[in-house]
Amino acid sequence: MSTRLSSTKSRAALHTSARTSAQLLLVAVAVTAGLWLVGQMWPVVWPLVIGLLITTLTWPLARFLRNHSWPPALAASAVTVLALTVAAGIVALVAVPVASQSGTLADGVIAGVDQVRDWAAGPPLNIGDAEITKAMDSAVARLQDSLGTTVSTVATGVGTVVHGVVTAVIAVFLMFFFLKDGPRFLPWLTRQLPGRLAVDVPTVAERCWNTLGAFIRSQALVGLIDAVFIGIGLWILGIPLVLPLSVVTFVGAFVPIIGAFFAGFVAVLIALVSNGLTDALIVLALIIVVQQLEGNVFQPMIQSRGLGLHAAVVLLAVTLGGSLAGIVGSLLAVPAAALIGVVWGYVREQLAEPPQDAAPGEPQGATAV
Template sequence: MLGWVFGKLWVVLLPVILGLLFATVLWPPTRFLRRHGWPPALAAAVVLLAFLGLLGGLIAVIAPQVADQVTELADQAADGLEQVQQWLQGPPFNLDQEQIGRYVDQAINSVQSNASNIAGYAATGATAVGNGLLNLLLALLLAFFFIKDGPRWVPWLAAQTGPRAAPHVAALSQKTWSTLSEFIKQQALVGFVDALFIGIGLWIFDVPLVIPLAVLTFFGAFIPIIGAFVAGAFAVLIALVDEGFTVALIIFGIVLLVQQIEGNVLQPIIQGRGFNLHSAVVILAVTAGSSLAGIIGAFLSVPVAALIAVVYRYTRDVFDGRHPEVAGDGTHTRVSGDDEGAVLTRASGTPG
């Protein structure tokens, strides 16, 4: 029933969730400014504008490179198709020109027969892009209010839940926020390491679109396992089109080596400080999220799974009599949040 309700309210929940993820990134600099006497609204506005400026600068750096090199890559792709055609004409396939032409004609006829479906997919894609931009705008607006008024949330929520539930609500709110923050920090570190070393490998072998591929690798890290695979496949494909099979094989080896070091060395070290989900759970979560909500679902699947795990573990500990976030006398819990100090929420529901 909860799944059905969330599905109906997804258009509202998605900007909220994205806004929370943005807030985890924007809160540390906002907290720094507030500690130095900046008003909450001004600190939140300055940090948000700086964040937008950083994204705009990144796009300004990437776009000219893609525009300059995409034509060259298209020409090289055409040359690559001609090489594939010549390869098919030799052993072991031994296809003649007429057979290859017939297969190409069949492919063209198939595309033409499905032209209406393709147009529908294009229209759906354009609608999805428009909805994505709208959700992004709403998420940024919500992130502004989250980082401006966020420290007031836990005392207010605890005051609405009554004296028995207030300590647990405050503790669980802090644990879920810490989990989201830890996820962003972990995946940003993993993405930076992957992008740095894979980008160096691409630069050494003179593969084009180094910066766009490095940025794609960085953001691919936020979709664990699947994102790294897709980003690595793009890097290998570009290397194959531009530099040939040998360089593509070397880039494949570099990508594989970096991902093995990340998965077997870096991930265990950084995940020891935060939540820990088994790789099978991560794969199932990404698969379920992508099938339910596409790319956005794949991106949000792991943090949502981690939050579910946090709620489950906390509830299990409460039933077992173990809830260290709540004081031994059951009267209060200390929750870190506001920059003026920790927020003390009493069991009576009154913010301390």
């Protein structure tokens, strides 16, 4: 027995699909316009982002001082001076040696890739096809160019030295004002917004701040633990470039999944080139053990609650961020995805239907048998 399609229902479904498509298109246009606007304002947005990130690291100390009767301006000044002192010490003790050895690190990675290619060409793989070899040569050249660009970017401070210094100075001033006046921002924002926005926007802003702070502080501590353990292991094995490799490991912690893979890949290649296959395998085992400890012990202990993001979402976010904005995009992808998740969670809370009241005479929580 055949059934006929209802023309009324078909038209209604088509109208609903068209209306939903138009609404999604408007949302996509709004998001695209927002990203374009951020790109146009990037010289202002970038120092603001850096200021917020370093504020999340320094705010616990400022809050401690404020809770112990320090005036806000004095607490912010003390924390800012301490942060600048620590930054100067890091530059003197870490950044300068790392910069001086960055060329050697890049050459070691390229030599390691060449050695892996030569090994793949022999037994048991016997990969000798000309097209595969050409593709690997292209990959090596691209990696070399990428590493050279990365080293150049780090050395010049994203563009030029002057631009980097200006960005850093603006970020430090913003950090000072965030530490000094941050607690007054939400009440001020509440007074400026009309109607329901006076409740929704400050609530979302507070949740985003808490999520961002928890992520940055936990990743920094986890990255430091990874860098220390892996650095000690490399030092015991006599692997060269221990300090640059430790720094790469620390920075890689801020790019979940991909960062750890890249840092481990670089360390294994350096060990393979300098100390041979046995030490390279030991380094690989060390990195796997440390990564397992991080994922199953350190991170659950340090980060009491996760970002609520699936690993696939994290991977896609990092990939998209890297394709859109390179290294900066990879570093900011996961925090941005987490903040989007916070906003979406709040929207869902507001759109969810309230629980139905129990029937008259029926006690709350009663279930049907």
